[in-house]
Amino acid sequence: MTTLRIGTRGSALALTQTGMVADDLADATGVTTELVTITTDGDRSNEPLSRAGGTGLFTGALRDALLDDRCDLVVHSLKDLPTAPHDRLVVAAMPAREDPRDALCARDGLTLDELPEGARVGTGSPRRMAQLRARRPDIEVVDIRGNVDTRLGRVAPGDLDAVILAAAGLRRLGRMDVVTELLDADRWPTAPGQGALAVEVRHGDEDLVRALDHAETRAAVEAERGVLALLEAGCSAPVGARAVVDAGLLLLSASVYSLDGATVLTSSHATTWPDDDAPIDVARAVAGELLDRGAADLTGARP
Template identity: 80%
Template sequence: MTALRIGTRGSALALTQTGSVADDLATETGVATELVTITTAGDRSTEPLSQAGGTGLFTSALRDALVAGECDVIVHSLKDLPTAPHPDLTIAAIPVREDARDALCARDGLTLLKLPTGARVGTGSPRRAAQLRRQRQDLQIVDIRGNVDTRLGRVADGDLDGVLLAAAGLRRLRRTDAITELLDLDHWPTAPGQGALAVEVRRGDEHLVESLDHAESRAAAEAERHVLAILEAGCSAPLGAHAVVDAGLLLLSASVYSLDGTIALTASHAAVWPDDAAPLDVAASAARELLDAGAADLTGSAR
């Protein structure tokens, strides 16, 4: 192999994320790398994210290219990746996780509580929309698409009073100057896996990237994603989760919301870590509590 071919979407954020993985691989292993840009269905679609195809929207084309041998490694934002195992591929590494919080980027340095009555706030996420409505029923929630610069541009142009974005993406793109408030994970849990990257390879090729795997980041992200899988909720479901490893425990809190924000169900559990079973055990406990409280009616699960 002359160079390790790493597949990526062509957006500025995806290229930045994949470039960081390529740099880390070169540092860890000395291997030469090259980026292979792949267009996904999510890149071509102009529909609202909640209606544009759901799970796999930004990942299927990358996976197809990897299976076909067009690249050797692919890099995803973990929150975009379906929870069901792929028959031919595996997540061989989850590098150190970036900031998992949501960030408000608003005009005039405003915070969520200081936005004026009736302010227009943009997001393409049903979960973020539900959380916004729960905090501020007076806000106008505007469904938006586009890359980070496009979304921030709508605030700069005065079309929107603010947008909600992932802090991780803003940090990776060096756009933290746009952040007017970081929303606390204890009260504002984010999408399962938000802030984490998934480095995927064909089964049997784990050795290519396994040096990048970070045990604590993997445990936390897997616990969050197990909740999503057990609840049979898609990536666009109004569900937030936050897990962390602390003092020998894997701590998980998960919340499910009604789309109008009037209902929120929360479950928090812990498991001893390190233990390979901890992510699934803690997620199963949280999901069971949420299902018993009626979460299936909010996520669209068949249970």
């Protein structure tokens, strides 16, 4: 194989992320690459994510292209990828994770606590909506869609006082100048897998991209996504998670929110790492505690 065809969405962020993977792959293996742009259901729809449903919205068409041999691998934002394993595809590499935090982009340099009562804050994420309502019940949460520039363009002098975006995407696009506050990951856990990329291939092709896999990122992300899977909650559910590897431990904390922000359940556990079973072991401990405390009533999961 002389050239690897890499499937990607056509947004500026997706093309930037995939270009980074292509460059790293070329550096690591010497292979040449070309990008194949795929339009997904999420790109065609303007329906709010809270109604459209997140599972597969941005990934299904990419996977179809891979299965149809229109490309040799695809690059996903990992937080968009369904947690259930695919019978013919495998995530063979997770490159080192970018900043997983959420970023507030507000008018006049304001922080979240400095926004005035009644401020209008936009996001398309049910998790962020719940977190906003829990932290600032006095502000108005506005359900929005669109790419990074479209969302930023709605901040004053547009119709919003602020939007919340993933810091990872803004860093990759070189747009950190618009950030007025990086929200603390311990107080404001983000979507499982946020900031990480997934390089997916057909079974049997793992060696094409294995050189890009980052062990600590994989452990942390598998723990976070393990909680989501065990709660039987979709990738747009109001669930936040944060896992880190530190001093020989894999530490995981997760929070489940009611959509109105009135109820928040949190659990934290740790286990030794490196250990192949560490991500699922710590995920089971956290998810089990959350389910025992009533998380299924908030996510629609079945205990």
